[in-house]
Amino acid sequence: MLDLLFHTQMSLGLGQAAAVAVLAIIVAQFAASRGAKIGREIPLVLLRGIVQVLLVGFLIAAMLRGPWWTGIPVLVVMIFIAATIVRRRVPELPGAYTLSLLCMAAGAGGVLTVMTLLGIVEPKIIILIPVGSMVIAQNMNIQSLFLNRFLGEVRSHRGEIESALALGAAPERAVGPYLHASFHASLIPATDNLRSLGIVWIPGMMAGMVLSGTSPVYAALYQFVILSMIFIAGAVSCMTATYLVPRRIFTPQQQLRRLG
Amino acid sequence: MTTNAAVLEARDLSRTLDQPGGPKSLLRNIGFRLDQGQVLAVLGPSGAGKSTLLRMLNRLDEPTSGVVLLQGKDTRAMDPRALRRRIGMVMQQAYLFPGAAAANVRYGPAQHGIALQDSQVADLIQQVGMAGYEDRDVSTLSGGEAQRISIARALANQPEVLLLDEPTSALDDVSKQEIERLLATLVRERNMTCVWVTHDVAQARRVADLVLKLEAGGPSGFGSPQELLHA
Numbered sequence: 181m182l183d184l185l186f187h188t189q190m191s192l193g194l195g196q197a198a199a200v201a202v203l204a205i206i207v208a209q210f211a212a213s214r215g216a217k218i219g220r221e222i223p224l225v226l227l228r229g230i231v232q233v234l235l236v237g238f239l240i241a242a243m244l245r246g247p248w249w250t251g252i253p254v255l256v257v258m259i260f261i262a263a264t265i266v267r268r269r270v271p272e273l274p275g276a277y278t279l280s281l282l283c284m285a286a287g288a289g290g291v292l293t294v295m296t297l298l299g300i301v302e303p304k305i306i307i308l309i310p311v312g313s314m315v316i317a318q319n320m321n322i323q324s325l326f327l328n329r330f331l332g333e334v335r336s337h338r339g340e341i342e343s344a345l346a347l348g349a350a351p352e353r354a355v356g357p358y359l360h361a362s363f364h365a366s367l368i369p370a371t372d373n374l375r376s377l378g379i380v381w382i383p384g385m386m387a388g389m390v391l392s393g394t395s396p397v398y399a400a401l402y403q404f405v406i407l408s409m410i411f412i413a414g415a416v417s418c419m420t421a422t423y424l425v426p427r428r429i430f431t432p433q434q435q436l437r438r439l440g
Numbered sequence: 441m442t443t444n445a446a447v448l449e450a451r452d453l454s455r456t457l458d459q460p461g462g463p464k465s466l467l468r469n470i471g472f473r474l475d476q477g478q479v480l481a482v483l484g485p486s487g488a489g490k491s492t493l494l495r496m497l498n499r500l501d502e503p504t505s506g507v508v509l510l511q512g513k514d515t516r517a518m519d520p521r522a523l524r525r526r527i528g529m530v531m532q533q534a535y536l537f538p539g540a541a542a543a544n545v546r547y548g549p550a551q552h553g554i555a556l557q558d559s560q561v562a563d564l565i566q567q568v569g570m571a572g573y574e575d576r577d578v579s580t581l582s583g584g585e586a587q588r589i590s591i592a593r594a595l596a597n598q599p600e601v602l603l604l605d606e607p608t609s610a611l612d613d614v615s616k617q618e619i620e621r622l623l624a625t626l627v628r629e630r631n632m633t634c635v636w637v638t639h640d641v642a643q644a645r646r647v648a649d650l651v652l653k654l655e656a657g658g659p660s661g662f663g664s665p666q667e668l669l670h671a
Binding site (some may be wrong): 346350 | 499594
């Protein structure tokens with residue numbers, strides 16, 4: 181119906197965005213009227229989302245004319261911003277920003293570097309930035325889940341952890357069961373995405389590739405590659421965190437810090 | 441090591457927390473000296489700083505000032521893990537690790553590279569009155585049974601000093617009496633030096649050689665039960 185009102189691709193896109201934004205606001209207001217704690221911030225969130233994604237669109241359009249490596253600083257900046265978002269999820273964790281930055285640099289940064297060097301991700305701006313941003317964004321979610329779950333486990337098992345310390349356990353050993361539980365829990369969405377791929381859902385990127393005329397079979401294989409990269413990046417960042425995070429929650433005298 | 445060194449000595453121990461609203465004193469100017477086999481009861485109301493004191497003795501918390509000496513040596517110069525093996529602790533709740541009772545008993549020595557023999561584990565579990573419970577899953581134990589296993593777990597490290605942080609306060613009356621008797625017997629039989637935190641005056645009178653009374657984070661009395669605890 182919208183294509184009857186809008187005749188250029190840009191105007192059609194803006195019309196589609198406005199239509200879904202209005203629908204989202206209506207749904208949020210309805211939910212708020214039923215007692216849900218959403219509503220007021222939704223218009224702002226939607227506005228912020230559209231501005232951010234438009235900026236990226238303009239940025240990619242501008243960068244398409246430049247060499248591929250100009251995408252690298254963009255991805256690096258994304259990792260820095262992602263680390264600030266993870267830190268907000270765990271404000272009580274000392275050094276959360278540096279920790280998240282290191283973990284995502286190892287996870288998303290490491291995977292994107294290796295995949296580009298292997299030629300699995302083509303070094304083209306049009307591929308590097310969308311694929312990179314997907315890997316970084318999902319890595320950020322996995323990292324937030326890991327740290328959030330881990331700190332929750334530490335808070336609710338303080339007695340067990342201090343009992344282990346009191347028996348002479350090393351800090352890493354005392355929190356070992358909670359690191360493993362958090363590692364497992366944080367990767368559940370990524371593993372479930374792989375498990376249900378094509379059966380329960382057809383991811384956005386694959387749908388986009390098919391819509392733009394790519395062979396559906398190639399699009400499916402490429403989507404598998406992306407999801408596997410997300411899983412690998414998440415696993416690497418969480419493994420890095422399992423080594424780094426105990427140092428943040430224990431003092432040099434191997435005492436468990438008070439968290440929050 | 442000096443020949444007349446106390447087994448455990450605290451000198452002018454204090455702990456202050458830095459908080460946004462200003463520093464908060466949790467404990468100040470605590471001192472005592474315990475020889476081999478002596479039991480010190482630390483008495484006081486909630487918030488008096490009893491647990492804080494205990495946690496500074498095995499360095500689960502760090503003193504802001506003062507010093508703890510174990511066999512005459514400053515505990516700050518010791519590796520915290522080695523110190524905690526030498527100063528065992530039983531907490532208010534058992535906080536057992538998931539799995540079998542035997543695995544809990546093996547835990548402490550395993551942290552120091554020592555694998556207990558099955559017979560040693562059985563012996564420790566028997567000493568706390570739980571013979572035959574080695575393979576029992578700890579999730580099936582009652583509060584009193586779990587506390588017995590936690591005592592066996594602490595003893596497995598063969599500590600020189602035992603810290604007891606209100607070990608009977610979370611138990612029903614019957615279990616409370618049984619655990620108190622068990623601990624008193626084990627401490628006497630092994631001639632262990634012991635710091636026993638309690639808010640129960642009668643319990644302190646029954647088990648202690650010395651009493652330290654705390655009030656609002658400071659000492660309000662130190663001496664024998666006869667001197668400090670009138671019937």
